[in-house]
Amino acid sequence: MKRLKAIFLAAKEDFEGGYLSSMRALVQAEVFDSELEQANELLNSGYFTAAAVVAGVLLETALRELCEKEGISVGKLDKMNADLAKAGVYNKLIQKRITALADIRNSAAHGKVNEFVEQDVTDMIRYVSLFLASHLIS
DSSP: OOHHHHHHHHHHHHHHHHHHHHEEEEHHHHHHHHHHHHHHHHHTTOHHHHHHHHHHHHHHHHHHHHHHHHHHOOOOOOHHHHHHTTTTTHHHHEEEEEEEEHHHHHHHTTGGGGGGGHHHHHHHHHHHHHHHHHTTTT
């Protein structure tokens, strides 16, 4: 136990100093970047429906992370989106954009490919990337 005391004290110091949450943010940023790359690769390969689903899952995951960060209960995408806007994490315009992107994701996931076009997915991926950069990865 005496030999492990220094390790425990160092871990406690890292935790109290917030270094572990910084490490979590770095890992999270890497995962988000990888998922964005996957969505872009699918889009560039002509699989824009699959790209929309991946980007939509990434957006929902980001909303979940934001809710946890802000102490807001996690739930369905629409509720998290409304709660985050209500809490002032972002404005109504962003809330409406997220709702539109969620609609694209839902249409893609349910095979309703006539409800969106490839350019919608391109814009979706671009916006999700910007949203992540301004709300989570900063």
